[in-house]
Every structure is written in C-alpha cells, then in structure tokens.
Amino acid sequence: MGLTRAARIILVGAPGVGKGTQTERLIRKYPQLSSISSGDLLRDNVRKKSPLGIKAEGIMKAGNLLPDTVMLRLITNELKVRGWMENVMPLTLNSSSIAVEQPEEDISADFETSGLTSDDPSASFILDGFPRTASQASQIDKNIDINWVVSLKTPPSIIIDRICNRWVHAPSGRVYNTTFSPPQVEGKDDVTGEPLSRRADDDPDTWKTRLQKFEETSLSLLEHYDKKGVLWSVNGNSSNEITPQLVKEFERRFS
Ligand code: AP5
Ligand code: MG
Secondary structure, three states, rough: OOOOOOEEEHHHHHHOOOOHHHHHHHHHHOOOOOEEEEHHHHHHHHOOOOOOHHHHHHHHHHOOOOOOOHHHHHHHHHHHOOOOOOOOOOOOOOOOOOOOOOOOHHHHHHHOOOOOOOOOHHHHHEEEOOOHHHHHHHHHHOOOOOOOEEEEOOOHHHHHHHHOOOEEEEOOOEEOOOOOEEEOOOOOOOOOOOEOOOOOOOHHHHHHHHHHHHHHHHHHHHHHHHOOOOOEEOOOOOOOHHHHHHHHHHHHHOO
C-alpha cells in the first residue's frame, strides 16, 4: 500500500521498549519508509573509532546522553546524505567527522541554513531515538515538520528481562532476543550469518541509568509535541500487542 503523504515519524520510549522492533516491522510492511536510529549511528562510529565514536563510547557505556549539539549535527548530516532535506548544501561533513566539541550557540545558525525536509511521500522516515530532549526537538522544528510522534509504553519490569536476552548484529543493527525472536542459527545473524554480539550498554545497572535519563527528559519532550497536536500514545506489555494498533493508526494517517 502506498503512502498518500510524507510521513515524518518519531518513536519515543524507554530503553528496550521496542523502538527498533516496531521500526523494523513498519518498514517491512511499508517499504517506502526508511529509518535513522541515533543509537545505531553512534554505535557505528564507536566501531569505526571515529572522533565522535571515541567520545561517544564511554558516555553510552555509562548510560548517559550525548550533548544535544553533537546529536543535532549527526542527524542533520544523515538527513542530508539520504536526500531527505531539500536545498541540500554541498556535503562537508560525514558522521565520522562530526565536530564533537562545538559550542552550544553555533547550532542555530547551522539549522537556519540547512534546508527543509521534502514533502514527497518518498521522503518518509522514522527517527528512532532522536530527538530525545525538548531542546533537540525545538532545534529540529526549524527544519523538520514532524507530523507524528509515537510514545511507546511498556512497564519497566517487563522491559528489563528483554534487555538481558538481547543480541544484535552490530553492522546492520538487526536485533534478536533469545526468547522472543531468536535467530535461525544460535549466535548468527539470519541475513549474513555473521556472529551476533551483546551491546555494551545492556547490563542491568546501565539500563537503570538509561531509564533514569529517559524519565528525566521524556516528559518535556512529549509535552513539546503534545502542544503541537502530533502526539499519539500506545500501551502494551509486548510488541505484538503494540504493532497492530501502530499499523492501524499509521494507515489512518498516511495511506
Ligand atoms: P539507543 O540505541 O536509542 O537505545 P535506547 O533508547 O536505550 O533503546 P534500545 O535500542 O535499547 O531499545 P529499543 O526501544 O530500540 O528496543 P528493541 O526493539 O531493541 O541509544 C543508545 C545510547 O545512545 C543512549 O543511551 C545515548 O547514550 C545515546 N543516544 C542515542 N540517541 C541520543 C540522542 N538523541 N541524544 C543523546 N544521546 C543519544 O527491543 C529490546 C529487546 O526486546 C530486543 O531484544 C527485542 O527483540 C526484544 N523485544 C521486543 N519486543 C518484545 C516482546 N514483545 N517480548 C519479548 N522481547 C521483546
Ligand atoms: Mg534500539
């Protein structure tokens, strides 16, 4: 089924709530959609040992958030690389050369010149994990008219068990779970056959810090989008309860 208008979607939710899982399911159903996962972009930089990756590694391992300026540059650059922002300026950055120590006041100037997102349905995307502070949201508002914000809600007591069983294919970001969605061959990625690994931030203590950061930042982030009338919340104890509701609402809005 085709899209009738461009979908510019953000998924918001606690660490391990299923943002990556729901994104993958929506993309499988609607191949016109693509996604950017801020966490996957950062982990890619960590793997490549880029200047950004070297800075990000310790912060992520401790369960803390990267500075807003760094994240804004990273995501804007990725939107341009993918051609989802109009008036694309000549590319001078790539995610491995993102300035990591930029003064806060510099970013608004960048955003005023970086162009608007395209309205064509082919420029439809899901942002998984960005923005995650009200300040990141205010900055991207200048260029990206987000038209649907999905708040995914599952009790933390259920999420923590999932995190302990999560395995990932690091190069692609594909996610498995030994009890919920195991790979066809134990320890191997279904598509490439390459080995799976554990995420460095997936131990219970780090997860608790990540949850605490989420609780500190998400209220004002969600309020920001509620005021704009684009917030939609969905509750469920499992991704299988959430997916049908998500798909139904997506279709009502975009197809
Ligand atoms: P990020 O990668 O975004 O991590 P997160 O928000 O902590 O979320 P996760 O990826 O852990 O979980 P998810 O919701 O995608 O769940 P999943 O589908 O995998 O960010 C990592 C770090 O990067 C941050 O801590 C921060 O340092 C930094 N960062 C990123 N963005 C930033 C930003 N904007 N600003 C500043 N810093 C930023 O599901 C979890 C598991 O559950 C999987 O194993 C899955 O298979 C399983 N599962 C799913 N559904 C079910 C089910 N129904 N039953 C059982 N298991 C299930
Ligand atoms: Mg994820």
